[in-house]
Amino acid sequence: MTNLLHSEAEMPVALNQPLSVLTRRPPRSEAYTNGSSSSNGVGDYRSNGHSRILENRESPSRNPWQPFLIGVAGGTASGKTSVCHKIMCKLGQDCLPHPERRVVTISSDSFYRVLTEDERQRARLGEFNFDHPDALDFQLILDTMNALLDSQVARIPVYDFVTHTRLPNEYIHVYPADVILFEGILVFYFPELRNLFKLKLFVDMDADTRLARRVIRDLKERGRELNSTIHQYTLFVKPAFEEFCQPTKKYADVIIPRGAENDVAINLIVQHIKEHLLPMASENGSPRRSMQDDSNQPLTNGVHKMGENGLNGHDEAERLTNGLARAERSTNGRYA
Numbered sequence: 001m002t003n004l005l006h007s008e009a010e011m012p013v014a015l016n017q018p019l020s021v022l023t024r025r026p027p028r029s030e031a032y033t034n035g036s037s038s039s040n041g042v043g044d045y046r047s048n049g050h051s052r053i054l055e056n057r058e059s060p061s062r063n064p065w066q067p068f069l070i071g072v073a074g075g076t077a078s079g080k081t082s083v084c085h086k087i088m089c090k091l092g093q094d095c096l097p098h099p100e101r102r103v104v105t106i107s108s109d110s111f112y113r114v115l116t117e118d119e120r121q122r123a124r125l126g127e128f129n130f131d132h133p134d135a136l137d138f139q140l141i142l143d144t145m146n147a148l149l150d151s152q153v154a155r156i157p158v159y160d161f162v163t164h165t166r167l168p169n170e171y172i173h174v175y176p177a178d179v180i181l182f183e184g185i186l187v188f189y190f191p192e193l194r195n196l197f198k199l200k201l202f203v204d205m206d207a208d209t210r211l212a213r214r215v216i217r218d219l220k221e222r223g224r225e226l227n228s229t230i231h232q233y234t235l236f237v238k239p240a241f242e243e244f245c246q247p248t249k250k251y252a253d254v255i256i257p258r259g260a261e262n263d264v265a266i267n268l269i270v271q272h273i274k275e276h277l278l279p280m281a282s283e284n285g286s287p288r289r290s291m292q293d294d295s296n297q298p299l300t301n302g303v304h305k306m307g308e309n310g311l312n313g314h315d316e317a318e319r320l321t322n323g324l325a326r327a328e329r330s331t332n333g334r335y336a
């Protein structure tokens with residue numbers, strides 16, 4: 001994930017499943033998840049942050065309105081960040097102030113756990129396994145996702161790839177939104193997290209291209225040396241991809257070959273998101289619902305045309321699935 005994505009992570013997300021449950025968004029709570037207030041940033045989050053969320057719930061049961069949570073998995077440098085960014089741009093969300101965004105992107109990169117001094121030293125030499133599920137603060141991920149699903153404002157740490165640490169006292173505030181894209185190499189690995197996703201995307205890119213892009217990115221953006229990058233890749237990244245990430249491809253509803261270059265797949269996903277957002281916008285009538293498409297046409301225009309075709313939510317879901325299956329078949333043998 002790039003720093004750019006980190007800033008995108010501030011956007012809120014959410015679009016949920018059956019259109020029939022997409023009623024009115026509840027009032028936004030001012031509660032926060034507490035990304036970190038202790039020295040290791042984990043224990044306090046779990047105890048204080050989570051209990052604050054519970055205290056601020058308006059009722060013991062989950063809101064009938066929920067964000068639509070989309071998981072975006074794929075190997076390192078496969079283009080997960082770029083795909084999410086493209087979706088945001090096509091929905092006209094990237095240029096909106098964060099609190100007004102209806103679609104947000106969050107990366108699991110924000111949730112690497114706090115390392116011990118010994119682990120940090122190994123990380124500097126490319127000898128710490130960041131691709132193993134244990135490298136992530138899974139409880140923090142789960143608490144954050146649950147907070148967002150409950151329409152809470154979530155506060156998540158900012159991770160620094162150069163020092164392998166969370167930046168002290170820096171957080172990203174993620175506001176409740178209608179659609180949340182959560183991207184990361186292992187987001188389909190944990191069943192408890194995987195089961196929260198209403199749509200699962202897997203960004204597929206051949207290993208050579210990923211390695212080449214990763215080397216360039218790590219040297220340019222993550223303060224790495226060539227030797228340690230290759231060393232880390234050979235020792236951990238590649239084997240962990242084969243053991244923990246690649247096998248989760250089977251959970252995907254949609255596989256996106258060629259990553260962000262695949263405009264056909266991305267356009268279909270964007271269209272699907274728009275279909276979910278429109279009913280909410282018309283029910284809310286809220287001024288913050290200002291989604292626009294690429295051509296700066298109000299979102300409502302495009303969706304209205306689709307409504308005129310007499311398609312319902314189920315038809316749309318089928319059309320999306322069929323369309324994406326076609327998109328993938330057309331590239332079979334090259335990347336899939």
Ligand SMILES: Nc1ncnc2c1ncn2[C@@H]1O[C@H](COP(=O)(O)OP(=O)(O)O)[C@@H](O)[C@H]1O
Nearest residue numbers: 001002076077078079080081082213217260261
């Ligand atoms: N289609 C592309 N062509 C060239 N470079 C790309 C393309 N897609 C992504 N990249 C570059 O590859 C690197 C990894 O992409 P990114 O979207 O951050 O992947 P991920 O989030 O899966 O790690 C970034 O430096 C990005 O700029």
Ligand SMILES: O=c1ccn([C@@H]2O[C@H](COP(=O)(O)O)[C@@H](O)[C@H]2O)c(=O)[nH]1
Nearest residue numbers: 001075076077112130131161164185237
């Ligand atoms: O301190 C760190 C933390 C993570 N990594 C590597 O990052 C990638 C995951 O990020 P992508 O944006 O999906 O590539 C993972 O493969 C880790 O090895 C790191 O090098 N250092």
